[in-house]
């Protein structure tokens with residue numbers, strides 16, 4: 001038998017078994033199947049691998065299924081028609097791929113052929129994949145058909161780029177927006193597929209794969225297939241790391257810590273080591289971002305702590321966000337580079353050389369001691385105004401974030417205090433682009449090189 005890739009083997013044949021998410025779509029489609037109020041044209045839009053084609057096929061079977069004399073909410077997958085659709089040779093369900101020849105011939109052909117009644121089922125269903133690829137000419141031909149569709153015809157158009165579809169077509173379609181699938185949904189589905197193929201996929205491993213897939217089930221199953229082939233048995237996180245060419249989390253934490261310590265030597269040594277492992281540098285930056293994101297969720301209380309993340313030296317939200325910003329900027333930048341390793345090295349060196357992040361060492365949480373607050377000095381009105389003036393001259397947006405702060409001087413640091421609900425200000429004012437500008441002004445007016453941010457609540 002011809003080998004069939006895993007994602008094809010596990011394409012759900014109905015809404016009940018193995019179909020994940022998109023509840024809003026399934027409910028509406030099933031309602032219209034039940035009441036028999038069917039549209040003539042549907043548009044399924046959404047990201048890659050989230051179930052558009054799958055759903056179109058299920059729907060095509062449901063309107064035509066021979067197990068009943070009217071549309072059913074779940075296809076039987078046993079009648080002649082359902083089976084023909086599953087095998088891809090149903091006369092009444094015609095799949096067209098607009099991407100291959102941009103559809104001119106096919107659409108012209110279609111205009112002549114739609115008038116013939118279905119052979120076996122109740123409706124002729126045309127599934128047009130990647131419909132945004134049609135030429136203007138093909139769209140016009142399609143529009144003619146959509147204007148006066150014969151009663152027995154249903155069009156299902158699928159696209160990842162709905163914005164490229166002419167309004168004249170859109171206005172004649174009932175539109176369904178497919179959503180990216182959540183990591184939880186994907187991880188659970190992968191575990192179930194693995195089990196059906198006879199291997200055990202551990203929860204952490206499933207989580208890494210789900211994260212990698214970025215909301216698309218096809219990609220997720222593709223990655224799983226790759227790891228199954230590699231592991232030849234039960235799958236743990238180490239198999240995922242090794243087979244996808246990424247470093248394990250311990251080493252990633254090590255890298256992040258060396259970066260936080262601004263230890264360029266250690267960072268370059270790690271990169272060199274990773275290079276010998278044949279690692280993908282872009283992926284490394286993505287993984288680093290994910291690690292930082294997890295840590296951020298933890299310090300903000302949205303996620304449970306894990307041992308590994310505890311080892312991370314970055315402890316405060318502003319520090320973490322500053323590094324995330326730099327890594328993300330580096331990642332953007334890396335697209336311009338043909339040599340990924342060089343790009344990664346440059347990014348790391350830049351980060352290590354950047355202005356030091358605030359609060360390098362975690363200070364004990366402030367207590368309600370008045371003495372402590374008294375040690376702080378207010379900044380005089382004139383000086384503050386001078387600072388604001390300098391910053392405003394450089395960047396209006398830096399000025400806008402800064403001007404809401406009340407400044408204090410504490411030893412050799414400037415403390416910017418914001419009202420408690422000014423979370424966005426606190427996050428933004430520590431971004432590198434603003435930091436660069438305002439540190440210059442602080443230095444010039446107060447001779448101070450560093451600043452920290454807090455809310456009023458954190459003071460008392």
Ligand SMILES: Nc1ncnc2c1ncn2[C@@H]1O[C@H](COP(=O)(O)OP(=O)(O)OP(=O)(O)O)[C@@H](O)[C@H]1O
Pocket residue numbers: 006007008010011012018019020021022046047048049050051052053054055158159160217218219221
């Ligand atoms: N909602 C889902 N539930 C279960 N499996 C899914 C789902 N969506 C996608 N898959 C899996 O991914 C594969 C590809 O899905 P499908 O062809 O429906 O994606 P698509 O949205 O049409 O993507 P594309 O835009 O790339 O054409 C399916 O064969 C199936 O294995």
Ligand SMILES: [Mg+2]
Pocket residue numbers: 052053054129158
């Ligand atoms: Mg598709």
Ligand SMILES: [Zn+2]
Pocket residue numbers: 061064065066067075076077078079080081082083
């Ligand atoms: Zn059937």
